[in-house]
Amino acid sequence: MTQASLNPDRSNRSSLGLSIRKRFLSSEPLRGYSLLSPTLLTMLFGLAMPLLVLFGLSFWLQDYVDFIKTFSLQNYSDFFAKPIYSAILMKSIRISAMVTLVTVLLAYPMAYFIAFRIKSNKLVWLILITVPFWTSYLLRVFAWKLMLGYNGVVNSGLKSLGLISEPLEFLLYNPTAVAITLAHAWAAFAILPIYVSLEKIDRSLLEASRDLGENAFMSFIRVTLPLSMPGVIAASLLVFIPTVGDYVTPSLVGGPSGIMIGNIIQSMFGKAFNWPLGAAISVISMLTVTAMVCLFLWGTHRLRRAVA
């Protein structure tokens, strides 16, 4: 049986085209990546390049409206020279960490409730949770400003109920207000990942734990909690990272004492008009956040190993 003799013309004529086509068809990675390419290229162009440019800009200097395009480390030295920048960065990290902790701690029981205690209509509860987040983010933050303000809802409500005579001043324009507002804003973002990982847990694992002698609480600690860790970690990251850079909330409810690093960066691109310095601060902030995240992941990894 000779194949060449059956169709000599076909095998000679377009054999180059055939072999290219065959190469393409046979390489699954090639076909997969060509399908992925529009998305990948867009993200490359829109993500990798700008970040590189940001990094590059941080080494230039600002001269009123122009850039001095020579390499300089002055922005970085300026950052560390003025203690206020580092202080605000650290404060932002502290606030974000606290917000993350509070948000995740409050969200976990809610996620647990829906995953384990609701039998039917889980989706209804999930939608119920997400509904408030279809109002504009700005308006939600503003709503807290309204609630906590001097003449705001809480104060005027308490006053008209006769519980206080003077409005409470400590409610607004401080880091606490920022923390409360952000914990509210990110609630849904925290609940959903935790819910998803709780939902995935095989219920028979818990039955096995009970069967082997553990009570309900210990079963939770030894089985449910460790298995839900991926969701908790995802939730923590989803809350922590964007919070560090937030400037909207601090500017609406933070007051002068509630300023965060995002406000500094924003002013560099606004009134203070020093783009390279803003770029440098951004780079430092991102590196710090990345370091914090790595620390966090390492810590949870060690914790898991210790508990297992």
Place this chain on the structure above:
Amino acid sequence: MSDAIISFQGVGKRFGQVKAVDNASFDIQRGEFFSLLGPSGCGKTTLLRMVAGFEIPDSGEILIDGEPMSATPPNKRPVNMVFQNYAIFPHLDVRGNIAFGMRKSGLSRAELDKRIDEVLELIKLPGYGSRGAAELSGGQRQRVALARALIKQPKVLLLDEPLGALDKKLREQMQIELRQLQQQIGITFLFVTHDQEEALTLSDQIAVMSEGNVMEIASPGDLYESPNSRFVADFIGSMNFFEAEISGAQGDKVEITARGIGKTLVRRQEGLDATGQKVWVAIRPEKFQPFFTDPGTSENTLAGTLGPSAYLGDRSHFYVHIEGRDEPVLVALQNLTRAMNDMRRPNQPIWLQWTDEAVCTLPRS
């Protein structure tokens, strides 16, 4: 001149470091029910998918009806596949599923409807046209998958373990129907399975595969009665193996010395007749005839002690301990009468005899 509808010529495929198929070269004849049989991971499904066009061979060529296929995408090949989990389109009803591949057929609506009705009769689901995919049972989905492929009148029908998900009774029924269907319409079937009983029931020819290699291709009878390797002998059915050496030749018989059996004469086989050659002596469990008194000869006889037994309804398995061998010998007997209870008293001496035809000698490396 053979009438090969599929020809594998040096076909090879690897995934990363693993060689899934290694140099497969054989032909499938037109109109055959041909099975690829082997344990998981042996490469049978990969080979099938290469015929369908979902994998491209790294080396070698597949020809369908004489035409090389490596540059032809799946939708242009003259073959159709029945998938392992049937792949019934959930958003179409039965009619919609069956008609799916006929969009470019040029048939009028009326002609197509007629064809669909014919094929529904063929798969024994008349009137099921407007049922939704979700309403079908496993067996029904399988038939619809079959119909969907057959209506296109492919040159070869590819079946990827189609009966695996069905329960035993249904599976046996479908096996018979499948065989009848194939003989009725005359299309070549290329069938993949890991169930050797299924392969034996359905096939004209079986290719036994292991770890990417085709070990043997033969008819079910040949494969069962005279396998050509230990792997195939062991894979198909149950087999008793005895380590042996050829110790002499006498005409059309050779003398072998086997552990547990001692010296005995077996039929001479080509290539396995040199003195000192290492062989396996292989005897199927059902080929033994039991005796409770010494038959007096040592030819084709072994002596042992009866051990535990297992009752399987239509037959029973008995284990016989013999000298010089740790593993007991498996004996399978039809439960013709309940008086087989004689066989169930362990620790009594028993002699087993077999005929010349019952023995296979296999090479031993």
Place this chain on the structure above:
Amino acid sequence: MSKRRPWWRPSGFMIYAVIYLTFIYLPVLFLPLFSFNNSKYIAFPLKGFTLKWYEQMINSPDMLEALMNSVKVGITVAILSTMLGLLAAKAVTRYRLPGRGPVMGFIMVPLVIPGIILAISLLILITQVDIPLSLWTVGFSHMLLCTPFAMLVLISRMEGFDKSLEEAGLDLGESAWMTFWRVTFPIVLPGIVASLLLTFTISFDEFVLAFFLTSTDPTLPIYIWSSLRFPTKIPAVLALGATIFILSFVVVSFSEWFRRRGVKLESSSGI
């Protein structure tokens, strides 16, 4: 499991859930509440019902313009990012890709970058290459932000969808494009709808990127931000917020209803 508790004796969890929900809803509910309040000041006690803030809202050309801008950007972003997300989801779930982990991680980066950093990076790049700021630059940035979300939604939809259905389509003679159209698309449709809605919502509500990357055409969040400085404009803004809230609720309820209908059954011979 445990027997059902009578509703008047809620479990600790239920109590917690109700309190938590109250915490989430309360600030949000004040918005519509005070949008009907007949007073310029957002404070108790309430001073009577009125619709005048809604009238003011509708009659504000600036607001309507910003609204239209947001809708235009939102629809474009929804369609483009869903398309990109669909291609990426198909590539990731249907093909063996070496380096898939890092590639997916890379595409997901916008989810974990603080918005302001992404905004300023894009701002720098765009001004350096002398592209003028406009709704287009806003739209592009939103697309970067929304594509990972689209991808996540569509990947989860495509993973639950048997690969051999597409192979069957090919096997039966359809080209890759027709297989997508006749098999993949109808089955993935609920995921596509969900992705469109999600990405539209994200874009519609997005403030930081829009703030940095637009010039004279405001999107709705930018309009809201500038209005918050003026106490007189606030009640009308609350009216706007309440309206958006109700509309979103209606739209998502509709999509949920649509999704529950599942994969629609086509009638005979789906040709």
